């Protein structure tokens with residue numbers, strides 16, 4: 001990365017992508033925009049179409065319909081694409097006998113970049129202690145860092161990373177979050193996929209939630225959380241069964257969210273207090289519920305999960 005701020009990074013615009021493998025649609029109208037200066041998290045259950053979309057953005061997969069543009073141009077028409085767009089699709093798989101540094105030098109040479117630049121990115125991704133060791137002995141987390149180093153080698157204003165947290169230990173995850181935030185703070189457009197919402201906590205400012213080949217949501221994180229928190233009340237009670245009965249009778253929808261904790265929607269807090277008081281149901285707390293990113297994700301993707309285990313409650317129904 002340069003020490004300088006990227007002045008005007010281009011947007012990625014994904015518009016109406018459709019693609020079938022046989023009869024099955026992998027992409028079914030996928031559309032969203034990735035803006036500079038913020039990390040855009042691309043989340044969704046397995047098979048939602050995240051990797052396929054990223055491959056289309058990077059000119060590696062053709063579509064039946066739709067278009068993906070970077071700064072108004074398809075990836076394939078960019079001159080020296082690695083200088084415009086850095087990408088990581090799978091963890092780096094360098095020749096096992098070659099060192100991490102050797103691998104990056106080889107990539108740098110192809111892009112007309114210096115050995116000094118290679119040493120800069122090695123420092124940046126924290127690979128300096130192992131950079132001269134054979135990459136065949138690298139852990140998955142180290143190979144991810146090497147892949148990230150390769151992605152940012154050309155100092156690109158746009159960065160597209162597919163599951164960069166895969167195989168990272170907790171320290172690596174914390175490092176990755178900070179790294180992604182710094183890329184965006186420098187003004188870059190950053191698109192990062194993950195199927196674990198928690199990985200993107202405190203990192204993504206914008207979210208594209210994918211399901212069944214389309215974007216189920218394309219909005220700011222604050223906006224999504226506010227939307228999911230609206231009209232929800234958290235209730236603490238030792239009498240969950242009674243409380244559920246009383247509130248459901250009054251038209252509320254009640255979900256158990258933990259031991260002694262219920263989330264109630266469809267009734268305001270003061271009405272809940274009145275109803276519980278009148279029926280002599282004890283409770284210790286009634287408060288506005290603040291949704292987490294996980295809540296947002298689960299609510300949006302409930303219908304779109306391809307392979308979902310049946311819960312014991314569903315079996316007994």
Ligand SMILES: Nc1ncnc2c1ncn2[C@@H]1O[C@H](COP(=O)(O)OP(=O)(O)OP(=O)(O)O)[C@@H](O)[C@H]1O
Nearest residue numbers: 021025026044045046047048049050051052053195
């Ligand atoms: N090369 C392929 N041949 C056939 N089907 C494919 C191929 N690539 C993807 N698919 C199918 O397209 C759909 C979307 O897959 P994709 O890998 O893009 O999803 P994803 O959101 O990245 O999922 P994951 O989180 O599991 O990687 C899935 O149903 C997948 O089985």
